Amino acid sequence: MVCLNPATRLNAMNKLTARTPLSEAQEDYLKQVLLLGSGGEGMGKLEDTLAVSTQDLADRMQVKPASVTGMLKKLAELGLVQYEAYRGVRLTEAGHKVALEVLRHHRLIEAYLHQALGYGWEEVHAEAEKLEHHISEAFERRIAEWLGHPSHDPHGDAIPSATLELPQTIPNRRLAALRSGQYGMVARVATQDQDSLNLFAHLGLKPGAQVQLLEHVAEGSRVQVGKERYLLPVSLAQVLWIHLEGDPYVDHI
Amino acid sequence: MVCLNPATRLNAMNKLTARTPLSEAQEDYLKQVLLLGSGGEGMGKLEDTLAVSTQDLADRMQVKPASVTGMLKKLAELGLVQYEAYRGVRLTEAGHKVALEVLRHHRLIEAYLHQALGYGWEEVHAEAEKLEHHISEAFERRIAEWLGHPSHDPHGDAIPSATLELPQTIPNRRLAALRSGQYGMVARVATQDQDSLNLFAHLGLKPGAQVQLLEHVAEGSRVQVGKERYLLPVSLAQVLWIHLEGDPYVDHI
DNA sequence: CAAATTTTTTAGGCTATCCTAAACTTTTAA
């Protein structure tokens, strides 16, 4: 009998499990670990990612903490996450790759639904959420080609490239962090809540739109969009990311 | 306490279950009952449909007969099939509707992949098989519109309309049933076997292609396609449906 | 028409994913 040292055994395990197709639930967990671990921004490097708590995952997955624990143990066995009780979870290299693949599917599908099929940018999330697990690599390739290999989806989120790299993040600010009179362009609408999306769409606050902060008041932020003035509640002003006039700029919308 | 008569209770049950979303497996079973029950052709009327045996379903679903029995009992409880032990299974009105919806999804997706994304007509089946269960009604509507509400998919199979009606079938013959010298157009390639599809595609035998039967020999049928002559094995000559010159004709390719 | 064959059902298991309630750690804050 051949006896492998621990490191070799781990490698053998990872090889094996890389072939096993993951369940939809497993892919969703990995995606959420990625998103939560990078605080919603620039998830380029695996190293400067945060450990994610069971509770946060439970909230995102709409599931009880106990269920999360079970799944994390399984994902750890598969070599996709590093999991330590009470200390949260991180993606491994392998898990990071899977998460980026799922994210690429999701955001490419959103872009395709919007640009090829005429979905409103606020409608695409739910449909992409279902489809992301069920398209082939061929499908991914063809829609990416059709779109001309876009770098961002209709919400302004970066799309991992075919080699799973993320485009460089450009410095943006939350609308809630702007000072009175500052002026800029909506770069990203960072919510998946359907009601919020509908409202933003209704107000014309989509990526690319020009917006000016009038002032912050107790209830939220007063803004000007075109000729209209609105009061955005704090929660919404927190998820609207603005590219300020004068900041370094990369065209991606 | 209110007591319902049997008929009313059945209705109540069907109403209830119409809301319950069906699993992928359940939808597949219903689709196969439809396809097997209408002998591969014209499944317009539910009435002149055949009872389908457990064994046939097991073969199609790649599953053991015992598993089929279990599923049929469940579908019968849901009011989607009429099931009687040893006497096979038929769709109910409700089950027929579901099966046609799934079939519409499948065939619309095939047409869309072919026409919008440039898939080869022989490649679309596998992808459609996965996607058919995961698209929304909105997606269905949009691709149907993009395609201009097509009546047939790239294999020549009829697509149920938005109201779940099937276009009238035109009289075709299997290539294996043609007489020497007869000449016609490929109307339908009725196989889902990937190797067969690849071969047909390689020979140019796709819906719309002109073909002449030279003669039947022991090994199969000798045909002429353009300037080339081929020998098609019997199994393939059985699944190629030909529209003969002179037969009544409806343009749908 | 009864024996052989085919078909169907029953019974008992397996895996994946989720749940709740209760027990147990760790962290936080007075």
Next chain:
DNA sequence: TTAAAAGTTTAGGATAGCCTAAAAAATTTG
């Protein structure tokens, strides 16, 4: 620095869908 709060795990179940082996029923055939 210890007690309350927050976070995590254990234990025990549920459902869905598949499996096998063996029993039972129907059909076919000599």
